[in-house]
Amino acid sequence: MTAFLIPDNYQPRADLLAGKSILVTGAGDGIGRAAALSYARHGATVLLLGRTESKLEAVYDEIEAGGGARPGIVEMDLATAAEENYATLADNLAGELPCLDGILHNAALLGERRPIADASYGQWCEVMQVNVNAQFLLTRHLLPLLQQAPGASIILTSSGVGRTGKAYWGAYAVSKFATEGFMQVLADELENTSTIRVNSLNPRGTNTAMRRAAYPAETPTDNPSPGDIMGAYLYLMGDDSAGVSGRAFDAR
Ligand code: NAP
Numbered sequence: 001m002t003a004f005l006i007p008d009n010y011q012p013r014a015d016l017l018a019g020k021s022i023l024v025t026g027a028g029d030g031i032g033r034a035a036a037l038s039y040a041r042h043g044a045t046v047l048l049l050g051r052t053e054s055k056l057e058a059v060y061d062e063i064e065a066g067g068g069a070r071p072g073i074v075e076m077d078l079a080t081a082a083e084e085n086y087a088t089l090a091d092n093l094a095g096e097l098p099c100l101d102g103i104l105h106n107a108a109l110l111g112e113r114r115p116i117a118d119a120s121y122g123q124w125c126e127v128m129q130v131n132v133n134a135q136f137l138l139t140r141h142l143l144p145l146l147q148q149a150p151g152a153s154i155i156l157t158s159s160g161v162g163r164t165g166k167a168y169w170g171a172y173a174v175s176k177f178a179t180e181g182f183m184q185v186l187a188d189e190l191e192n193t194s195t196i197r198v199n200s201l202n203p204r205g206t207n208t209a210m211r212r213a214a215y216p217a218e219t220p221t222d223n224p225s226p227g228d229i230m231g232a233y234l235y236l237m238g239d240d241s242a243g244v245s246g247r248a249f250d251a252r
Contacts, residue, residue: 004250005250006232006241006249007235010235012240014042020237021044021046021099022045022237023074024046024047024049025050025105027046027059028051028056029052029208030206030210031157032050033059033226034230034233035104036071037066038227039104041066042234046071048074049075049107050076051075051076056075057073074089076089078129079109089141090141094144097145100148102146102155103153103155104237105139106155107134108130108131109131113214114170115167119170119171124170128174128178131171131175132178132179139182143196146196147194153199153237153238154198156183156199156200156201157179158202160202161176163176163177163202165177180248183200183246199241199247200247201232201251202248203229203232204252206229207220207224229251229252
């Protein structure tokens with residue numbers, strides 16, 4: 001599969017996301033943290049969803065210290081949350097916001113790196129719950145609020161192993177193939193019935209805790225840091241990508 005790239009030398013406007021409310025999952029660390037900070041710096045009110053309160057609070061403090069709009073914190077463990085928790089979240093947000101302008105589905109678990117022949121069913125299910133089912137549940141319950149925005153953007157986070165399968169990547173790879181499938185189905189459904197756009201984005205090798213766990217022999221600083229790859233995250237979230245939907249992107 002040939003992935004799309006964002007326009008060469010893309011320069012986001014400083015106020016690209018002014019007035020927009022954007023939910024970021026896995027906002028406490030890694031790429032999600034960088035995206036939350038970057039979205040706030042470009043004017044968005046960011047809803048920080050994650051499972052570790054202290055990490056979300058640190059991002060909250062950093063956004064406030066940088067003069068960004070006061071974020072919201074949604075503490076939620078996507079591995080254990082029940083459907084009613086998603087429904088309650090959607091009700092609460094609908095009570096506070098006129099619309100939701102975007103979701104960055106970013107949270108994911110790497111799971112175990114093993115051959116399928118030795119894989120544990122419990123870990124398989126946990127990876128699928130966080131990486132696939134949670135995306136469905138969040139999207140399903142937040143679609144009405146996304147529909148209220150003039151042109152909302154949904155970004156689903158993919159991976160190289162979600163486009164070409166590789167030995168020992170197990171549930172993680174399969175979950176990312178499912179993410180690509182979810183993106184295509186949703187984008188096709190929404191194409192003629194709404195202004196919501198849906199795309200997938202593969203950050204490619206980036207220096208985070210997940211990358212260091214997956215590639216312990218690598219020199220971490222050989223990969224870009226999360227802050228270095230934000231151009232694609234901004235392009236796809238902001239109005240510069242209006243009309244672009246159903247595409248699989250690489251961040252670089
Ligand atoms: P990371 O540093 O491990 O961050 C993952 C984030 O997801 C963390 O904030 C984590 O929260 C959160 N998370 C994990 N399980 C959760 C759960 N059950 N409930 C709520 N939040 C949960 O990983 P990353 O490298 O930034 O990855 C971000 C995305 O990029 C993922 O979708 C990953 O698959 C994808 N990706 C990354 C690379 C790469 O090279 N880094 C390459 C391809 C694709 P805690 O910090 O609280 O655990």
